[in-house]
Amino acid sequence: MHDIRVIRDDPAAFDAALSRRGLAPLSPEILALDAERRARINAAETAQAEQNRASKEVGAAKARGDEAAFEELRTLVAAKKAEVAAMQAEAEALDAELRDLLMTIPNLPLESVPEGADENDNLEIRRWGEPRALDFTPVEHFEIAGVRPGMDFATAAKLSGARFVMLTGAVARIHRALAQFMLDLHVDRHGLTEVWAPVLVLPAMMEGTGQLPKFGEDSYQTREGWWLIPTAEVTLTNTVHGDLVEHATLPRRMVAHSQCFRSEAGSAGRDTTGMLRQHQFEKVEMVSITDAESGLAEHEAMTRRAEAVLEALGLPYRTIVLCTGDMGFGARITHDLEVWLPGQNRYREISSVSYCGDFQARRMNARYRPAGGGRPEFVHTLNGSGLAVGRTLIAVLENGQQADGSVELPAVLKPYLGGASRLTAGGELS
Numbered sequence: 135m136h137d138i139r140v141i142r143d144d145p146a147a148f149d150a151a152l153s154r155r156g157l158a159p160l161s162p163e164i165l166a167l168d169a170e171r172r173a174r175i176n177a178a179e180t181a182q183a184e185q186n187r188a189s190k191e192v193g194a195a196k197a198r199g200d201e202a203a204f205e206e207l208r209t210l211v212a213a214k215k216a217e218v219a220a221m222q223a224e225a226e227a228l229d230a231e232l233r234d235l236l237m238t239i240p241n242l243p244l245e246s247v248p249e250g251a252d253e254n255d256n257l258e259i260r261r262w263g264e265p266r267a268l269d270f271t272p273v274e275h276f277e278i279a280g281v282r283p284g285m286d287f288a289t290a291a292k293l294s295g296a297r298f299v300m301l302t303g304a305v306a307r308i309h310r311a312l313a314q315f316m317l318d319l320h321v322d323r324h325g326l327t328e329v330w331a332p333v334l335v336l337p338a339m340m341e342g343t344g345q346l347p348k349f350g351e352d353s354y355q356t357r358e359g360w361w362l363i364p365t366a367e368v369t370l371t372n373t374v375h376g377d378l379v380e381h382a383t384l385p386r387r388m389v390a391h392s393q394c395f396r397s398e399a400g401s402a403g404r405d406t407t408g409m410l411r412q413h414q415f416e417k418v419e420m421v422s423i424t425d426a427e428s429g430l431a432e433h434e435a436m437t438r439r440a441e442a443v444l445e446a447l448g449l450p451y452r453t454i455v456l457c458t459g460d461m462g463f464g465a466r467i468t469h470d471l472e473v474w475l476p477g478q479n480r481y482r483e484i485s486s487v488s489y490c491g492d493f494q495a496r497r498m499n500a501r502y503r504p505a506g507g508g509r510p511e512f513v514h515t516l517n518g519s520g521l522a523v524g525r526t527l528i529a530v531l532e533n534g535q536q537a538d539g540s541v542e543l544p545a546v547l548k549p550y551l552g553g554a555s556r557l558t559a560g561g562e563l564s
């Protein structure tokens with residue numbers, strides 16, 4: 135959420151930043167609403183002061199036995215009390231209206247973010263690994279002979295409908311091994327704190343990270359009012375919701391492996407085959423809570439942590455900076471990692487690493503006490519996939535596929551697979 139004081143101080147800069155996202159100016163509407171709200175507050179305070187003065191005079195009139203003045207002043211006090219209540223109600227309604235408006239406005243991009251309309255304007259900043267030269271025509275993950283016995287879309291559709299998959303046998307074990315490997319890498323090498331957290335959260339938690347109120351259709355809500363998380367970013371970031379933390383406890387670097395749920399609203403016709411885009415999937419998510427000075431350095435470090443997973447698995451990838459038109463709602467800057475998928479003959483997103491500044495913290499009212507004293511400041515938040523487990527499975531299977539339908543698996547997974555290094559054409563580990 136945005137700081138209304140910043141908008142008041144420089145509305146032109148605010149609108150200029152929004153225009154980089156392709157949005158029309160909003161400061162006139164915001165400031166008009168803010169001015170009306172402040173006028174109601176001032177009027178209520180003035181009426182309250184008049185009520186207080188009249189209340190004192192009521193007592194004085196009673197003490198001197200002036201019944202006429204007493205009754206007149208008592209009537210005035212009652213009228214002022216009603217006037218104050220009405221003005222306070224109007225101010226509260228305007229305050230809620232202003233907050234609702236600010237909650238729907240995306241974060242402002244950093245100046246360094248390239249300007250553009252969509253994914254075609256994103257900027258590649260580095261690339262790692264070379265796609266393997268193949269002497270056969272590669273296929274997509276679900277077409278590999280050794281994968282077919284363990285990747286069942288028909289049974290999943292019978293159970294749950296479209297955009298679900300059932301993994302069994304060796305493929306399910308590889309999927310589990312990938313999640314375990316990622317967690318161990320982030321905990322043991324990168325020093326992140328592992329967290330196991332709920333996947334059902336209160337609406338305020340979804341508001342805190344920006345999924346509500348604007349993007350409710352992208353997630354699922356239960357009859358009891360809980361929301362199913364679209365990513366563990368929601369739970370991990372909201373661990374400081376409403377808190378005032380000590381500076382010495384920052385940065386807080388966390389990682390969680392969780393189920394994630396997305397309605398995929400608006401994705402009709404996109405990635406309808408295979409398990410690239412699912413309603414239920416797993417991710418290993420990284421979140422950092424830090425101070426205002428450390429945010430950008432932490433963003434680079436988090437990006438490197440995600441890249442390290444791909445490098446350990448030997449998967450070619452490229453790192454891009456999303457342009458202003460392709461960036462997510464809560465981000466100030468985002469790095470996407472795109473992994474090479476030979477079955478599609480293209481790079482596809484496998485991780486997004488975003489720096490949000492104090493945007494989410496204002497929504498959560500999450501602050502820290504500066505080490506040198508002074509007024510509390512809002513924390514800065516970051517999140518990134520480290521990685522999406524299902525998409526990593528796809529990349530491992532497609533990049534390791536062999537002409538005979540078997541799959542050579544990354545060496546780092548051997549300890550998690552009982553020493554196996556290969557998925558046979560018949561769907562067994564060996």
